[in-house]
Amino acid sequence: MSKKRTLDGFFAPAVAKKPKIETLNEVSSHPNYPFHIPHLPAAITDGLGFAPASEGRAMNDQPDLDLLYFEPYVPKDIHRELFKFLRQELFFYRVRYNIKRGPTETQINTPRWTTVFGVDETSCFGADGNLLDSKTKQSVARDKYKCKPRPIPHCLDTLRTITEGTTGETFNFCLVNYYATGNDSISYHSDDERFLGPNPAIASFTLGAKRDFLMKHKPKPPSESDAVTPEAKPIKLPLASGDMVLMRGPTQANWLHSIPKRKGGDSDKGRINITFRKAMVKAGTENYYQYNVGSGGVFRWDEKKQEMTSWSAS
Ligand SMILES: O=C(O)CCC(=O)C(=O)O
């Protein structure tokens, strides 16, 4: 409805426009982003200045286990806002891929929403967003990657920098999972790919709904089992919003982890998981984009419908 212009309105002072400076540089953009990603609101950035909100607790009392568990890492007064911001502003994918077991090909539907940012150590992003060779700082060959790497947006890079400061590790990849309901999950696996190098450190954040994080030692071949070494006990961490688990040392080589399906509880309110990792070679970049972006469509959170909905540029 158009408002009638009154004389009062005509003489009233114009509504003050926000100074330009505030809106400058407030989004992260890249040709390989489907849409811009805003920077964090000041209140969240300020709150992250108090992270980690608690000291990390070392969990290394079991064979081959080296965890540092922050309960929480993200301060209490901002973890909810950070969850809502990331769910709203990031683009997500529901990846499908085929695996071949012998002669039969099976389609796998990844049972959660995923997205990924970053590039392995052999490349870096120039100021204009182009990929450069890390050593020579020259543009990489156009066909170096089959996938389309994109930089970690400012909002996640802020968290990455703080995490690097706390852990003494460095990261070049950020993977994000969104578990919309208790039906979304990740099955037992270890992040022990060769492209991460030996003894990789992975910082893993929880925002939103509480979910159980299960760990179990990889089965030992009978030749390595003996009567003297105690058996490793399975672990259950009920990860809550703001928590961070740093997995490092021999953990990935020897332990499996999972987020199993759950009925009831808060699971249906949605949980975001963010992992920071460091991929050493090109194969890591190809792998992460293949399994976290894939070749399907882009999805975005719809606040009205309270679900991920298909997004297209228009
Ligand atoms: O959601 C989680 O806490 C775990 C995610 C995970 O293990 C992975 O993305 O590799």
Ligand SMILES: [Fe+2]
């Ligand atoms: Fe994992």
